[in-house]
Amino acid sequence: MKLKVCGMKYQDNMEQVAALQPDYLGFIFYEKSPRHFDTKIPELPDTIKKTGVFVNEDLNTVIENINKFNLQAVQLHGEESPFYCNMLGTTKLLETPVEIIKVFSVKDGFNFEVLKEYESVCDYYLFDTKGKLPGGNGYTFDWSLLNNYPSTKPFFLSGGIGLDQVTDIKKFKESNASKYCYALDVNSKFEIAPGLKNVAILREFQNKLGNNTMEENYNVDEKGYYGEFGGAFIPEMLYPNVEELRQNYLKVMAEPDFQKEFDQLLKDYVGRPSPLYFAKRLSEKYNTKIYLKREDLNHTGAHKINNTIGQILMAKRLGKKRIIAETGAGQHGVATATVCALMGLECIVYMGEIDIARQAPNVARMKMLGAKVVPALSGSRTLKDATNEAIRDWINNPVNTHYIIGSAIGPHPYPDMVTRFQSVISEEIKWQLKEHEGRENPDYVAACIGGGSNAAGTYYHYLHEKDVKIIAVEAAGLGVDSGESAATSVLGKEGIIHGCKTLLMQTNDGQITEPYSISAGLDYPGVGPMHAHLAKTERAEFLSITDDEAMKAGLELCELEGIIPAIESSHALAIFKQKQFKPDDVVVMSLSGRGDKDLQNYIDYFKI
Amino acid sequence: MNRINQKLQENKKLLSIYFTAGYPNIDDTVKIIQDLEKNGVDLIEIGLPFSDPLADGPTIQDSSTKALKNGMTTEVLFNQLKDIRKSVNIPLIIMGYFNPMFQYGVEAFCKKCQEIGIDGLIIPDLPVDVFHEEYQAIFEKYGLINVFLITPQTSDERIRFIDSISNGFIYMVSSASTTGAKSGFGDEQTHYFERINNLNLKNPQIVGFGISNNETFTAATKYAKGAIIGSAFVKHVTNEGIGTIDGFVNNILNG
Numbered sequence: 001m002k003l004k005v006c007g008m009k010y011q012d013n014m015e016q017v018a019a020l021q022p023d024y025l026g027f028i029f030y031e032k033s034p035r036h037f038d039t040k041i042p043e044l045p046d047t048i049k050k051t052g053v054f055v056n057e058d059l060n061t062v063i064e065n066i067n068k069f070n071l072q073a074v075q076l077h078g079e080e081s082p083f084y085c086n087m088l089g090t091t092k093l094l095e096t097p098v099e100i101i102k103v104f105s106v107k108d109g110f111n112f113e114v115l116k117e118y119e120s121v122c123d124y125y126l127f128d129t130k131g132k133l134p135g136g137n138g139y140t141f142d143w144s145l146l147n148n149y150p151s152t153k154p155f156f157l158s159g160g161i162g163l164d165q166v167t168d169i170k171k172f173k174e175s176n177a178s179k180y181c182y183a184l185d186v187n188s189k190f191e192i193a194p195g196l197k198n199v200a201i202l203r204e205f206q207n208k209l210g211n212n213t214m215e216e217n218y219n220v221d222e223k224g225y226y227g228e229f230g231g232a233f234i235p236e237m238l239y240p241n242v243e244e245l246r247q248n249y250l251k252v253m254a255e256p257d258f259q260k261e262f263d264q265l266l267k268d269y270v271g272r273p274s275p276l277y278f279a280k281r282l283s284e285k286y287n288t289k290i291y292l293k294r295e296d297l298n299h300t301g302a303h304k305i306n307n308t309i310g311q312i313l314m315a316k317r318l319g320k321k322r323i324i325a326e327t328g329a330g331q332h333g334v335a336t337a338t339v340c341a342l343m344g345l346e347c348i349v350y351m352g353e354i355d356i357a358r359q360a361p362n363v364a365r366m367k368m369l370g371a372k373v374v375p376a377l378s379g380s381r382t383l384k385d386a387t388n389e390a391i392r393d394w395i396n397n398p399v400n401t402h403y404i405i406g407s408a409i410g411p412h413p414y415p416d417m418v419t420r421f422q423s424v425i426s427e428e429i430k431w432q433l434k435e436h437e438g439r440e441n442p443d444y445v446a447a448c449i450g451g452g453s454n455a456a457g458t459y460y461h462y463l464h465e466k467d468v469k470i471i472a473v474e475a476a477g478l479g480v481d482s483g484e485s486a487a488t489s490v491l492g493k494e495g496i497i498h499g500c501k502t503l504l505m506q507t508n509d510g511q512i513t514e515p516y517s518i519s520a521g522l523d524y525p526g527v528g529p530m531h532a533h534l535a536k537t538e539r540a541e542f543l544s545i546t547d548d549e550a551m552k553a554g555l556e557l558c559e560l561e562g563i564i565p566a567i568e569s570s571h572a573l574a575i576f577k578q579k580q581f582k583p584d585d586v587v588v589m590s591l592s593g594r595g596d597k598d599l600q601n602y603i604d605y606f607k608i
Numbered sequence: 609m610n611r612i613n614q615k616l617q618e619n620k621k622l623l624s625i626y627f628t629a630g631y632p633n634i635d636d637t638v639k640i641i642q643d644l645e646k647n648g649v650d651l652i653e654i655g656l657p658f659s660d661p662l663a664d665g666p667t668i669q670d671s672s673t674k675a676l677k678n679g680m681t682t683e684v685l686f687n688q689l690k691d692i693r694k695s696v697n698i699p700l701i702i703m704g705y706f707n708p709m710f711q712y713g714v715e716a717f718c719k720k721c722q723e724i725g726i727d728g729l730i731i732p733d734l735p736v737d738v739f740h741e742e743y744q745a746i747f748e749k750y751g752l753i754n755v756f757l758i759t760p761q762t763s764d765e766r767i768r769f770i771d772s773i774s775n776g777f778i779y780m781v782s783s784a785s786t787t788g789a790k791s792g793f794g795d796e797q798t799h800y801f802e803r804i805n806n807l808n809l810k811n812p813q814i815v816g817f818g819i820s821n822n823e824t825f826t827a828a829t830k831y832a833k834g835a836i837i838g839s840a841f842v843k844h845v846t847n848e849g850i851g852t853i854d855g856f857v858n859n860i861l862n863g
Contacts (some may be wrong), residue, residue: 053777079666233706235663236757237731237764245687376671391662398784494735496707497660509681510658510711 001173001209002183003500005202006053006075006138007035009195011042011427014200018044020206024073029065030055030109034194035187038100041069046442049073059084063093064605073099075126085121087532099123101156105130106141112150117304119151119479124182142164146177154182162189163201166208173175174434184440203342209294216537218463218530224412226318227536231528232411234499237395240500241403243320246413251312252317253420265309268596269342270299272306274425276432276588281560288581293429295454296565303454303595304335308404310421312339314401314599322401326390328355328383328450329520330362331593337371347371347475350389352382355520362597380514383524387498398526407451410526411499415456415528416567422457429588430461437586444581446471447590448572450486450521454592472531473572475517476544486515488527489535497526505536518547518601519567551587551605554595566593567601611699611727612753612776615650616812621850622834623825626703628671629688629839630680631657636850637688638695643850645698647857649816650834653730656685662720665788668838672847682712684846686720690817694827695723700753703730712744720749724836726777728753736770744773755779760800764807771809780804780813780832788839793827801831823863 006026008014009076014025023046027037029052041050049072049127054062056078074088085100100122104114107130115125119300129141139160143500149155161169161184172178188194192204197556224230224246232242252258266272275294295303308325315323323345326335333349340347349366353375356363366373380387392402408415408422430440445462447455449472462468465467485491492503497512505513515525526537534540554570557563565573569592581587603608615639625644629637637654657672657680658821664672685702692700695816703720709717711729721729729752734743736756747754753776758767782797783790797818804813815828816836828835837860840845844856 036621231738233733233735233738236735236762237663237759237784237786240759240761240763241737291825378666379659379673386660388660394666396789462765493711494711496705498662499733504707506707506711508711509683510708511676513659513706 001182002089003206003244004051004183004185005187005190005197006051007033007191007195008155008197009035011071012046013196015042016286017197017202017394019090019203020049020199021045021256022048022433024049024051026051026053026075026185026187027205028053029057035275037353040252045224045458047139051075051101053077053578054581056080059087062088063091067093067095071098073101075101077102077103078228082117082121083116101126102478103128106145106159108142110260110317112148115151115153115433116178118456119153119256124154124156126156126158127222143168143172143177145177146181147175149177149180150181152260154180154294155184155186161186163205163208165534166205166460169209169423181253183430188378215359218534218537218539220412220416220530224416224599226415226530226533228494229500229502229532229536230412230415231501232499233496233501234411235395237398238391238411239497241394241398242411245417249314249413249417252314258313258317261313262310263355264285265313266306268525270309271297272424273428273432274298275532276429276436278436282576284540286576286581287583288576289584289586290588291433291442291588292563293425293588295425295590295592296563298595299333300331300338301596302331302335302566303425303457303590304332304406305338305459306424307421307453308332308335308339308417311402311417312343312345314417315345315404316343320400320402322348322397323404324348324350324390324393324401325360325406326383326386327406328348328352328523329388329597330355330359330366331597333371334365334369334407335360335375336404337366337369339372342370348393349373350386350393352376352380352386354381355383355386359520359597382514384512384514391498407524408456408525408530409451409498409500409502415500415530418453418459419530424459425454425457426459427589429458433588441465441468441587443467444469444471444585445589446473446521446572446575447526447585447591448473448475448568449531450475450519450524450568451526452531454590456528456530458588458590459534463539467495468532470539471575472534472540472542473575474542474544475519475520475522475550475571476517476546477523480544485544486517486523486525486606488525488533488546489542490588492527493523500529502526502529503532511572512587519550519571521566521568522571542580545571545574547579549577551602554602555606563591564595565591566595567598568592610751610753611697612651612701616777616833617682618650622650622814623648623857624653624715624834624836625854625857626653626655626836626838627650627841627845628657628668628675629676629685630657630675631671631842632674633850634675634678634680634684634844637685638692640845640850640853641696641700641755643682643853644857645696647854649698649857651699651701652683653701653703653836654689656702656708658705658708661705663786663787664853665839667788669819671842678838682708683716686724689724690724697728700725701730701796702726706734707748708733713831713852715746718746718752721752722750723814725751730755730756730757730779732757739856740773759784760796764794767804767807767809769810776811777833778809778811779836780815782815782818783826785817787817791820792818792824805831819830822860826861
């Protein structure tokens with residue numbers, strides 16, 4: 001849950017509180033409030049949204065203040081009408097658009113019907129305790145009322161929240177009433193005097209709630225970068241396509257209709273939530289606690305479908321009629337062909353000529369699902385060239401076509417969009433692990449990385465949790481030093497591939513080289529920019545696993561747990577031979593896909 | 609004054625030719641440049657080959673793959689060109705993707721270009737905003753003109769921004785496509801050429817993509833200052849070798 005600290009009044013205090021990295025800081029533009037803001041705002045980190053709180057204020061005054069103080073959000077505390085909210089949301093007078101938070105005061109009962117009119121004109125609701133003055137009354141309302149919350153719009157919970165409520169908040173977080181609770185809004189219970197916040201108590205509150213965010217930002221920034229990696233290095237021909245997506249993706253993803261349809265399809269069509277399975281015999285063997293996130297049980301047999309469902313819904317909302325995709329082993333191609341069939345959209349999948357020959361069953365699947373499979377005949381005729389061909393197709397069809405990239409790669413906003421669609425993996429792990437172990441955070445999360453989409457989803461909600469260590473597993477092929485490898489974090493240098501700056505396997509002259517792994521899903525010469533940043537900042541520990549180690553670990557899972565894993569996932573499983581965990585460590589590992597597609601490889605390797 | 613700017617002041621329609629360095633044979637680079645100048649070409653784009661040329665179609669990609677196999681690298685190209693200014697005076701532009709330049713070091717690359725007598729660069733995957741924020745000062749320091757692309761989908765607002773950053777000419781991509789994908793122009797192109805013409809930009813425009821003969825050259829230069837031929841020339845040297853460049857150029861200019 002996000003945190004908003006409201007009622008900031010003093011500049012030094014603003015800086016002290018900002019150092020705790022809350023998500024929102026609130027400034028009250030209401031003269032009758034004892035916390036009335038009448039000074040300047042010092043320079044604050046970009047990650048903190050400056051929020052202006054207004055009460056029945058003249059719209060022009062609100063707009064003036066937004067522009068003057070560069071506010072990113074407004075909180076409307078009076079009887080502002082839906083029309084008023086809509087004006088604020090659509091006016092051209094704002095230099096940059098703001099998030100609109102509409103406040104509703106709740107006491108013994110609340111008629112949720114009133115929300116209906118505001119559904120389309122604001123971004124969040126805020127539920128506060130009804131009292132004498134607008135806002136800041138210092139006591140809580142009965143949060144169980146929110147069990148009847150009829151909307152899917154995310155809301156802020158406010159009203160008298162303080163250290164004493166930590167236990168209640170934790171209970172609330174586990175209850176159904178908090179399903180759409182987006183943030184906590186705190187104010188008077190953390191004060192030395194009105195408008196002067198007690199930083200020590202705020203810190204204690206954050207720690208107790210486990211909101212102990214890390215100082216480094218591991219998410220994408222406004223310009224599309226993760227640290228020094230990312231960006232959009234694209235030819236001008238692609239600019240309108242990518243820009244259209246960049247301007248719309250967050251907006252579309254935040255729409256309640258979109259979220260509802262996405263959630264529904266993940267549940268009914270994909271079969272989510274996927275189980276979090278305690279692998280008892282595997283745990284006994286390695287004397288630690290191993291949980292497997294069973295993405296292999298999804299429809300189409302891997303995590304890939306989480307992203308293709310999200311992107312096909314995005315494409316539909318952007319009015320696209322034609323879908324293109326690249327595929328290496330065929331998993332993403334199948335997942336794309338599947339959702340295109342589901343939505344009745346034309347589907348063209350580019351696949352390297354060599355991969356087409358190696359992955360005949362997946363080619364047949366795509367064809368059965370109605371997709372056209374186009375061989376990439378250029379370059380090395382594998383995944384990287386299939387990606388080139390898909391990008392070329394997009395250049396030639398800029399208006400009616402959406403390109404569904406399958407991994408957390410490509411120009412911004414693709415890495416972030418794919419990550420967000422895959423983040424359902426760690427979202428589920430949190431509550432599932434809570435059921436198993438009584439805590440949301442494991443000691444380790446681990447996943448294999450090619451481009452890095454299953455890893456991005458597995459890490460996403462843990463990136464800023466200090467007590468969770470992150471392990472990334474790359475394919476070493478025949479060995480990191482063998483010349484036949486795909487261990488990008490070891491062998492790669494900073495460079496540009498498929499529209500983003502990242503770590504990249506290349507010659508000294510800057511030509512992109514061909515990686516090797518027995519796993520067709522891991523032999524990509526780059527890695528998603530988020531992962532490049534995790535490697536560079538050492539937030540994640542990167543391990544390399546050879547073909548042999550992976551194959552043996554795959555067979556071991558079959559024998560110990562009765563699960564045949566994809567060879568990609570087998571790479572992650574092999575870390576238990578390389579790294580020693582403590583007996584009470586909880587290790588959550590993404591089992592990204594099932595091994596049916598790899599049977600021939602297993603047969604050949606083990607001479608079965 | 610930069611040779612490109614001088615050339616743009618001439619009262620004529622300009623013909624620019626692209627070729628891939630190191631193709632068909634590794635040592636053809638200098639000979640191709642000399643022949644193009646001798647036969648009346650106005651500007652030359654020297655293609656620095658890249659393994660993954662996203663904006664190019666199969667013709668230029670295949671020539672790039674072959675050139676790399678032949679042993680072409682940034683270093684080899686600079687060596688081949690080191691005495692080029694002793695034999696030609698034509699404006700020379702290096703066209704290539706950003707990663708090889710990034711690995712060489714952008715400043716080292718620009719410095720080398722200045723030493724050799726390169727006049728400008730075209731880097732399709734270096735976006736104008738990144739150039740503006742990170743590299744413009746370096747290009748200016750070494751007297752290099754950077755040329756940006758616009759397409760029929762580029763908004764007027766963005767074209768004006770590109771115009772404000774440019775100091776040579778604007779590379780006007782004729783249609784939404786990769787190189788060599790389409791030939792000839794339809795109503796859509798005519799409308800686009802007129803739209804750009806009406807913007808009264810400070811930089812002249814040179815049209816590329818879809819130009820392969822005298823007819824398309826004439827149509828492209830009706831509104832624009834010049835036209836660029838790439839894939840058609842690469843095809844020509846693939847089929848005919850580099851011995852008949854005179855005939856190719858003569859056909860374009862005189863039909």
